[in-house]
Every structure is written in C-alpha cells, then in structure tokens.
Amino acid sequence: MDRTTIDLWVGIFVALGVAALLGLAMKVGNLTTSNIGETYMVEAAFENIGGLKPRAPVKSAGVVVGRVEGIRFDTVTYEAIVSLNVDKSYQFPADTFANIYTAGLLGEQYIGLEAGGDEEVLKNGDKIAHTQDAVVLEKMISQFLYNKASEPAPATAVPAESTKTEDDALTENPLDDLVN
Amino acid sequence: MIRSKILIRLVRSLSKLGSDFIDKVWRLGAGARLFGLMLISSGESFRRFRLVVREVYFTGVMSLVIISVSAFFVGMVLALQGYNTLQKYGSSEAIGVLVALALVRELGPVVTALLFAGRAGTAITAEIGLMKATEQLAAMEMMAVSPISRVIAPRFWAGVIALPILAALFSMIGILGGYLVAVPLIGVDSGAFWSQMQANVDWQFDIVNGVIKSIVFGVACTIIALFEGYDAPPTAEGVSRATTRTVVTSSLVVLALDFVLTSFMIV
Numbered sequence: 001m002d003r004t005t006i007d008l009w010v011g012i013f014v015a016l017g018v019a020a021l022l023g024l025a026m027k028v029g030n031l032t033t034s035n036i037g038e039t040y041m042v043e044a045a046f047e048n049i050g051g052l053k054p055r056a057p058v059k060s061a062g063v064v065v066g067r068v069e070g071i072r073f074d075t076v077t078y079e080a081i082v083s084l085n086v087d088k089s090y091q092f093p094a095d096t097f098a099n100i101y102t103a104g105l106l107g108e109q110y111i112g113l114e115a116g117g118d119e120e121v122l123k124n125g126d127k128i129a130h131t132q133d134a135v136v137l138e139k140m141i142s143q144f145l146y147n148k149a150s151e152p153a154p155a156t157a158v159p160a161e162s163t164k165t166e167d168d169a170l171t172e173n174p175l176d177d178l179v180n
Numbered sequence: 181m182i183r184s185k186i187l188i189r190l191v192r193s194l195s196k197l198g199s200d201f202i203d204k205v206w207r208l209g210a211g212a213r214l215f216g217l218m219l220i221s222s223g224e225s226f227r228r229f230r231l232v233v234r235e236v237y238f239t240g241v242m243s244l245v246i247i248s249v250s251a252f253f254v255g256m257v258l259a260l261q262g263y264n265t266l267q268k269y270g271s272s273e274a275i276g277v278l279v280a281l282a283l284v285r286e287l288g289p290v291v292t293a294l295l296f297a298g299r300a301g302t303a304i305t306a307e308i309g310l311m312k313a314t315e316q317l318a319a320m321e322m323m324a325v326s327p328i329s330r331v332i333a334p335r336f337w338a339g340v341i342a343l344p345i346l347a348a349l350f351s352m353i354g355i356l357g358g359y360l361v362a363v364p365l366i367g368v369d370s371g372a373f374w375s376q377m378q379a380n381v382d383w384q385f386d387i388v389n390g391v392i393k394s395i396v397f398g399v400a401c402t403i404i405a406l407f408e409g410y411d412a413p414p415t416a417e418g419v420s421r422a423t424t425r426t427v428v429t430s431s432l433v434v435l436a437l438d439f440v441l442t443s444f445m446i447v
Contacts, residue, residue, distance in 0.1 A: 006237045013241045017345030020352035021391070027374065028280050028355060029383040055382070 038088040040124040041069060044098040044111070045079040050134025052100055052109045058084050060113040065090045068111060084111060086122075093118035094126070100134035109134060211407040214328075218336055218406070221329035231334035232341070239300040239335070239402075240342030244349075246299055247292060251283075251350040254291060255357025258282055262358075263366055272368055276377035279358035280351075284381060284390045288351035290438050293397035296343055297430035301405035304335055305426040308409030309419035332406050339402030340395065347394035389445045393438065400437060401430045 049071060058066035066086035074081050086092070095116030102109050122128070225232050262278040308331065311317050317327040355377075362368045381387070405426045412422035 006234055009241045010233050010236045013236065013244065013342075014345065016244075017348050020345075020348040021387075023352050024284065024348060024387050025383055028284065028352075028377055029381045029387050 039066060039085040040088055040122075041083055041085055042122050042124075042126045042128055043081055043083050044128040044131050045074070045077065045081050046098075046100065046131050046133050047079055048133040048136060049080045049082060050100055050102075050109055050136060052082065052111070052134065056108060056110050058086060058111045058113060060090070060092070060115065065113065082111070086113075091121040094120040094122055095130065096122060096128060097130045097132065098128045099132040102135070207407075207411065210411060211403065214332070214407050214410060215403050217328050218332050218403075221326060222333035222337065224329040225334040225337050231330075232337045235335045235338030236342050238303070239296075239338050240346060243296060243299045243342070243346060246295055247346050247350055248353050250291065250295060251288075251353035252357040254287055254350075255279060255283065255354030255359075256361045258287075258354070259358035259361035259366070263362060263368070272366075273372035273376055275358070275362050275368055276373035277380045279362070280355055280377045280381050281386060283351045283354040283358075284386050286438070286442075288354065289347045289390055289394040289397055290434060292347040292350045292394060293343065293401055293434040294431055296339075296346060296398075297401045297405070297427055297434070300339065300342070301401050301426045301430050302423045304339075304402070304405040305409040305412070305423045306419060308332075308335075308406065309412035309414075309422050312410065312412060313414035313416075313419060315414075332410065335406060336399075336402050339405075340398045343398030343401065344391050344394040347397075348391065351390065385445075392445075393441050396437060396441060397434050400433050404430045404433060 052068065052071065054068050054070055056068045057064045058068060066084055069083045069085045071080055071082050073079075082098075084098075092113055093116045095118040097114040097116065099112045099114065100109055101112045116130070258279045259275055262275045263272055266272045266274055266278065308317075311327075311331065317331065320327045320330060359373060362373055363370045408422040408426045408429070409419075412418045
C-alpha cells in the first residue's frame with residue numbers, strides 16, 4: 001500500500017482528535033478522580049433529604065471519600081434510602097454518623113460522614129444507623145417563630161385595643177407577634 | 181373585474197403555498213430514500229477505506245484552521261463575558277466551569293456543526309452538483325459503477341468521522357483560549373480554574389453527551405449536503421441555489437436537533 005501525503009494529514013487529524021478527547025477526559029473532566037478506585041456501598045435512611053441529588057459528593061472532614069449512588073423512597077418506613085459509594089481505601093466505624101450538609105449559602109448539598117468509635121467497620125451493604133436530616137429552611141423559620149411566640153411578649157408589643165384575654169396568649173397564632 | 185383579479189391572485193398564492201409544501205415533503209422523502217440507499221451500499225467505502233480517508237482530508241483536515249481559530253476566539257469571549265458577570269457575585273473562580281461546560285455541552289458541537297456546514301457542506305454540495313451537471317454521475321452509471329456507493333457513501337462516512345473530531349478539538353482549543361484570558365490576562369488563580377472545572381465537568385454526562393451530539397450533527401449536516409447536491413438541477417443556477425439551501429437547512433436542523441438532544445440528555 002503506497003503512502004500519500006493525504007494519509008499523513010488524516011493521521012495527524014485523527015491523532016489530534018484523540019488527543020483532544022484525552023485532554024477533555026483528563027484535564028477538564030473528572031474521569032481521573034471518580035470511579036477509578038474500588039468502592040463499597042452503604043445505605044443510610046433519612047426522613048428528609050432536602051435537595052440531595054445522585055452523584056453528590058460524600059465527604060468526611062471535608063475530604064471527598066465517595067459519591068451518592070442513588071436515592072429511593074421506602075414505602076414501608078416512608079423514609080428516603082440513600083445509597084453511598086465509598087472508596088475502599090477509606091474504612092469507617094460501624095457507628096458512623098451520616099449528616100446532610102449544604103456547601104455555601106445556595107450551594108449543593110452533600111453527605112458528611114462523622115466517624116464514631118466502634119471497633120467494627122462498615123462493610124458493603126451495611127446500613128448507617130445514625131443519620132441527621134437536611135436542614136429545611138421553612139421548618140427552621142416556623143420553629144423560630146414558635147419559640148418566639150411562646151416567650152412572654154414585651155408589654156409594648158401588645159396593642160391597647162387588644163381584646164385578647166390571658167388564656168388566648170397560649171393558643172395565639174405565632175405570626176401575631178410579627179404582624180403587630 | 182377587480183374582484184375576480186384579487187380572487188385569481190388569492191387562489192394562485194394558495195396553490196403556490198400548497199405546491200411548496202408538497203415539494204418539501206417530497207424532498208424529505210427523497211432525502212430519506214437516499215440515506216437508506218447510501219447505508220445499504222456503503223460496504224464499498226469500508227472495503228476501499230482509501231476513498232473515505234481522501235474525503236476526511238477534504239472535509240476534516242481542510243476545516244482545521246477555521247475550527248481552531250473560531251474556537252480560540254469563542255473561548256476567549258466566553259471567559260471575558262463570564263468573568264464580567266461572575267465577579268459581581270464574588271465567584272470569579274467558577275469561570276473555568278462556565279467556559280468548560282458551555283463549550284463541551286453546547287458550543288463545541290453546535291458551532292462546529294454550523295462552521296462545518298458552511299465550510300465542508302457547501303463544498304460537498306457544489307462538488308456533487310457539478311458532477312451531476314457535467315454528467316459525471318451519469319457516466320459512472322454507464323460504466324456500471326454506482327455513484328451512491330462510489331461518491332455519496334465515502335463522503336457521508338468521512339463527515340461522520342470528521343465532525344466529532346473537529347468538535348472535540350473545538351472544545352479543547354476553546355478551553356485553552358478561555359484559560360489564556362482568565363489566568364494570565366485577568367489574573368484568576370490557575371489552580372482554582374482547573375480544579376473547579378474538574379470537580380464539575382462529568383465525563384459521561386458532559387463530555388460523552390457532547391460527542392454523541394456531534395456525531396448526530398455529523399450525520400445530519402453531511403446527509404443534507406449530499407442530498408442537496410444529488411438533487412440539484414444540473415445548471416449553474418441550480419447548483420448555486422442548492423449550496424445556499426445546504427447552509428440554511430443544515431443550520432436550522434442542527435439547532436432544532438440540539439434542543440431535542442439536550443432535552444433527552446438533561447435528566
């Protein structure tokens with residue numbers, strides 16, 4: 001088969017394309033940092049996962065140790081079951097805490113693992129018993145308002161024409177304090 | 181008298197609209213038939229791969245310059261514009277993510293396909309249209325050589341091979357252009373630029389999906405260019421019109437396909 005300059009140029013062209021794809025994979029994408037090491041899967045049940053999504057990072061002490069593999073809803077316990085893929089080189093005690101945290105003010109949510117003190121380590125298919133739900137802003141605000149309302153209201157905050165009796169104060173709407 | 185003239189004009193324009201529409205449907209069917217015929221008779225382009233390599237040279241290698249230069253400028257503009265907005269929110273380090281995601285997901289495949297339609301698609305249409313006008317295709321048929329397997333199929337496979345390679349190059353060169361503006365020119369931290377990019381660009385969901393897009397665009401752009409050339413009236417005017425139609429149709433089809441593909445890919 002005789003060689004021509006066209007073959008040479010096409011060879012260079014294809015080599016450039018492969019190099020660009022490799023560059024995208026290694027330098028731009030996360031192919032080198034994800035799914036290279038062996039992983040084991042553990043599950044954790046949460047009453048509320050907030051905005052957690054599949055492929056969210058699993059961190060311990062701020063270091064990424066794994067990824068969220070999948071999220072499903074358990075119809076028996078009415079909880080969210082989150083399966084986590086953790087790198088085999090990181091072993092955690094069996095009584096490890098799994099919390100859902102938020103990165104930054106508006107950032108994505110991730111799972112933080114806090115190691116316990118157990119001698120046994122988590123194995124593939126184990127379930128994390130101690131979990132803490134995501135912080136839901138609405139819940140926090142309503143709790144804050146409820147606490148505020150149950151405090152004895154300052155005298156100046158009660159308007160003079162109020163027709164409420166002392167008993168009403170216990171059952172009044174927590175929002176009243178804000179409105180007045 | 182005037183009334184009947186208006187009526188005649190109305191009827192004429194309506195029938196023109198109808199015949200235009202039927203013509204479009206006819207061309208769609210003829211294009212699909214050419215695509216099917218070409219797929220069936222593309223065995224020869226793989227047995228004699230030299231034919232495809234020659235066309236890869238004309239469609240791919242010859243487009244390298246325009247693709248690299250435009251990618252470089254697109255990346256630089258993305259970095260400039262992105263920095264301008266991101267620094268208002270105090271997150272100018274995210275500029276690497278912005279440039280990389282915009283290029284890998286959208287601009288790489290789409291702009292490459294648009295440039296490809298303008299640079300290589302027109303050349304294909306004009307070449308085949310002229311071959312038809314000078315009766316080279318008819319001469320091939322006289323010699324019992326199928327023009328579809330000898331002329332159409334190698335060009336098709338060359339386009340399908342060349343466009344993903346060009347798109348990958350476009351993304352990579354664009355990211356380098358963005359890096360040049362963001363890091364040495366503006367002064368964003370180099371480590372943050374690359375590490376944020378690596379943390380947020382996914383291999384499968386961003387890069388592989390971009391490659392899939394560019395393969396689909398390669399099929400669409402090349403088959404449109406081939407059909408317009410094959411279907412062109414064998415006159416100078418017909419070939420020139422077919423060339424124009426190649427660019428217009430390819431661009432519209434690429435943009436519409438991009439929306440459809442993106443809606444499939446975003447979960």
